[in-house]
Amino acid sequence: MSMTITEKILAHHADMPRVEPGQLINASVDIALANDITAPIAIKAFRETGAKKVFDRERIVLVPDHFVPNKDIDSAMQVKMLRDFAREHDLKYFFELGEMGIEHALLPEQGIVLPGDLVIGADSHTCTYGGIGAFATGVGSTDLGAAMATGKAWFKVPESIKFFFNGKFSPYVGGKDLILYVIGDIGVDGALYRAMEFDGPAVLELSIENRLTMANMAIEAGAKNGITAPDKKTLAYVESRAKRGYKIYQSDDNAKYIETRDYDVSGIPPQVAFPHLPENTKSIFEATDVAIDQAVIGSCTNGRIEDLRVAAQVLKGHKIAPYVRLIIIPATPLIYRQALREGLFEIFLEAGGIISPPTCGPCLGGYMGILAKGERAVATTNRNFVGRMGHTESEVYLANPAIAAASAVKGRLAHPDELR
Numbered sequence: 001m002s003m004t005i006t007e008k009i010l011a012h013h014a015d016m017p018r019v020e021p022g023q024l025i026n027a028s029v030d031i032a033l034a035n036d037i038t039a040p041i042a043i044k045a046f047r048e049t050g051a052k053k054v055f056d057r058e059r060i061v062l063v064p065d066h067f068v069p070n071k072d073i074d075s076a077m078q079v080k081m082l083r084d085f086a087r088e089h090d091l092k093y094f095f096e097l098g099e100m101g102i103e104h105a106l107l108p109e110q111g112i113v114l115p116g117d118l119v120i121g122a123d124s125h126t127c128t129y130g131g132i133g134a135f136a137t138g139v140g141s142t143d144l145g146a147a148m149a150t151g152k153a154w155f156k157v158p159e160s161i162k163f164f165f166n167g168k169f170s171p172y173v174g175g176k177d178l179i180l181y182v183i184g185d186i187g188v189d190g191a192l193y194r195a196m197e198f199d200g201p202a203v204l205e206l207s208i209e210n211r212l213t214m215a216n217m218a219i220e221a222g223a224k225n226g227i228t229a230p231d232k233k234t235l236a237y238v239e240s241r242a243k244r245g246y247k248i249y250q251s252d253d254n255a256k257y258i259e260t261r262d263y264d265v266s267g268i269p270p271q272v273a274f275p276h277l278p279e280n281t282k283s284i285f286e287a288t289d290v291a292i293d294q295a296v297i298g299s300c301t302n303g304r305i306e307d308l309r310v311a312a313q314v315l316k317g318h319k320i321a322p323y324v325r326l327i328i329i330p331a332t333p334l335i336y337r338q339a340l341r342e343g344l345f346e347i348f349l350e351a352g353g354i355i356s357p358p359t360c361g362p363c364l365g366g367y368m369g370i371l372a373k374g375e376r377a378v379a380t381t382n383r384n385f386v387g388r389m390g391h392t393e394s395e396v397y398l399a400n401p402a403i404a405a406a407s408a409v410k411g412r413l414a415h416p417d418e419l420r
Helices: 005-013 039-048 073-088 103-109 124-132 141-150 175-186 201-205 208-221 232-239 305-315 333-341 344-351 401-410
Strands: 024-028 031-035 060-063 118-121 135-138 152-156 159-166 194-199 225-227 259-264 271-273 281-283 294-297 325-328 376-379 395-398
Touching (some): 005 194, 005 225, 031 039, 103 208, 124 208, 135 225, 175 259, 208 225, 294 401, 305 333, 305 344
Parallel strands (some): 118 135, 159 259, 376 395
Antiparallel strands (some): 271 281
């Protein structure tokens, strides 16, 4: 019987010849991940199991990235708990400042997560790793604590929806725009507990960075996971990074999908998600009358080197508007150094922006960019809920790096062509 890529990965990790949607399975995990907010709860749950050792010191990854560099005493204590646990169990992958990056950018970059993996993380955007053909999903911290002890987790096999993209991209359109457009089409619960499988010539034209962006926001449509089957680009990205072996899976030609949706990307302009849901999408050409106070370019969604290059291309030779703040956040130390070598920092600084060390920071309203009452931000992040980046009466508009950069210059939502 035929299976989708998601079903094949789950079947393999459950040591079963096949699985079907709705089936409950107990599967082995390749990577169990937590951050400085979720790991302390998972560590407590781990201790409550009575386990004396983690199931595999090379399969548990702790990345303090949300409130670091430590913003206060509480955040310092949270990270200390991770550091002590990593030392106690001699974990191979504990990323402290200097090595620490935003977790969902860091793990693919370091070759820790690989195609065909089953990955769970106590963070909803763990689904990012589907961009390189892994089954990856967020779980609760207690579930993660149990997996740290046993190496296993329970799953209900999700139904799959295929999203098929044809056509040629318009300028300044990429993976962020495709996923925002899809979420605008199906809604924030349009893929509830389903696998979102991204396919088609236009998706395969995208870089791995853009595919990771699309998978990252599958959760914003309620999905269990987002995934794109590996191809030559995936292998080229992975081969020089891989820390261990991996297996490539593809969906069968006659695999069953609960639904298939077709899109022509030539008809998709840059998208902006208006407050206070990612489904409230509009074309940038419908949105240019919105004044902003802040622009944020970074996060696990759009903080990779490709994103920074796009932003620098738009910003070069321009100054940000008066009374507008521009915050640039490279997602990992490697990206930070690469941007420095390429001269991107000089462009950002000349434009009037500031450059942060790698951190989630303002994305979740953590720090380094909190919004005041009545303020508006355009951000390359993934959520724009009420109070997401600060005051409950502030507003967040989600967009790609080119739109965020152009908006910082104009002082309102803007397309880069307006800067010519």
